[in-house]
Every structure is written in C-alpha cells, then in structure tokens.
Amino acid sequence: MTSTLVSAEQDYEYNSPDQHKLTPKELKEIAHVKKNRTAGDWVALALLIVGALIMMFPFIVLLLNAFKTPADYNASGPLAWPKELSFAGLSTFWQRVNFPEKVWNSIWTSGLVAVLAVVLSMFNAFALGIGRVKGRKWITLLIMLANMLPQEAMLYPLYTMFKGMGLYNNPWAIVIIFTVIQSAFGTYLLSSVFGTFPKSILEAATIDGASRWRIFKDVVFPISKPTLSVLLVFFFIWTWNEYMIPLAFLVDNSSQTVPIAISSLTGDRLMDVTTTASASLISIVPTLIFFLIFQRTLSRGITAGAVK
Structure with missing residues (x-):
C-alpha cells in the first residue's frame, strides 16, 4: 500500500513539463499587477505598520x-x-x-513540561479521537472546563495535595502541575485533529494486521509531527512565562525560575x-x-x- 503513495512534491516534479513555465509576456504582466497597488492596499499596509509599531512600543x-x-x-x-x-x-x-542558575531552572522545567505534555496529549487524543472511547465528547468537555479554571482557584487544593505528597518546594511539583494543565489544551486540540483522520487509512492498516500501537507509531504519529511541533513550542513558552504557581510552590532561591527572579x-x-x-x-x-x-x-x- 505504501509503495503506491507518491508525495505532492514528487507528483509535481513528475507532471511538470515545459508548458508550465511562464513566458516573458506573462512574467511582465504579473510584475505589472504587483506594481499597481490600489489605495486599499496602501491603507492596509499603513495600518499594519502602525499596528506593528504599537506592538513594538513596549519593547522599544x-x-x-x-x-x-x-x-x-x-x-x-x-x-x-x-x-x-x-x-x-x-x-x-x-x-x-544568580541568573545562569535561574535560566537553567526555567529551561529544565519548561523543556520537561513541553515534552511530557505533548506525549500525554498525544496518547489522550489518540484514545478520544481515533479510539472512539465511550463518552468521549463529555470527557473532552470536562477537560476543557478544568482547563478554564483560574490558577487562583487551584492554588490551595494543589498546595494541600503536594504538601501531603512531600513535593512542596520541589521543581517536580511544577513539572507535574503544568504537564497536566498544558496537556488539557493539547488533548482538546489533537482530539479534534485525530477525529478527522481518514478512516480508510486506519481500516487499511487494520486489514494489513497492524496493531493499535503500530497504527499510532507508524501512521498517526508521522502525520501529526507538524502539529506536535507547534504544541511543543507553545508549551515551552507558556511554561517559561508562568509566575503565580511557581511563586507559591518554589520557596528556595536555588529552585526559582526567571520570572520569579525578576519579581524579586x-x-x-x-x-x-x-x-x-x-x-x-x-x-x-x-x-x-x-x-x-x-x-x-x-x-x-x-x-x-x-x-x-
């Protein structure tokens, strides 16, 4: 089955004879169209420049x-x-x-959260989007409702739980908390993506004798790499900028992150x-x-x- 598949780029190269090349006249017409911008184009360009300057003003x-x-x-x-x-x-x-120490703490926490949250989101979304578990819509709704809770409402319950577990003032508490928080959004996003996955591909893989794990590893995961890379970048930056929960849970100066160091x-x-x-x-x-x-x-x- 896979041997008959041809990528879009290969197909374009194979079916791109000389007649697809533009003539000098057509190139001249295209350049002429690009030069003839309307008044609306200039207004839109001016608004974009003003918007960019407004956004750059705090940084300046x-x-x-x-x-x-x-x-x-x-x-x-x-x-x-x-x-x-x-x-x-x-x-x-x-x-x-001691800025190098704070940078390392932030990199360690954000990087670990990003990787673990992406992995957890991927497995959850595979079960909800492709596994078709019962009550998947209600499970997804419950995950999103939990993700909408403000961090102020979660501080005391999280403090009590991690204090009892002996993980208070421990960076692993931050890793666990934000892995769950970030994976809630990732699960919602990926389950929507996996829900539209072509059933014909999954059925063909099942007929060929592929197990659930092999379908996940050889079919779903390679196709989902672009989306997973976006989540990885977002999760890293979001966790890097977190302030309230790390401030409440990281008491020792040696374990604090960059935002807490700035607030000091x-x-x-x-x-x-x-x-x-x-x-x-x-x-x-x-x-x-x-x-x-x-x-x-x-x-x-x-x-x-x-x-x-």
Missing part, C-alpha cells in the same frame, strides 16, 4: 531603559535616548539573582527601573533563541493543515 521602551543609569533615567525620563550605554543594570541583576527586584515602595528593564530584556533572550531555532518548524506546523 524596555530597550531604551535597559542601558541607562538610574541618574540618566531620573533626569531624562523613560522615552529619551540614553546619554551613554551602561551595563550596570545587567551586571547587577546577573549577580544579585521590585519592593513595596521602591523599584530600580533600569535594573528591572535590564532583567526583563535579558530574560527574553532564551525564549527568543528557542523561537528562532524552531521558527521554520513552527511555520510549517501552522500551515500544514491548509494544504490537502
């Missing part, structure tokens, strides 16, 4: 103040260019909170703006690097379902 302010001295900030305000580049804020934050710079009545801006700026770098590494995978995963 952050960038301006991260390299100022406190005296420069107090004298010129937050929107002025720095008179001279100062790395004092970065140095202060780096030494005060702010007191009740005093805040070092330049150091906080430097801390916020440097905390973005790891997630930005992670996003750039998986950018191509993310774009492929988002657009995978648009091509049939």
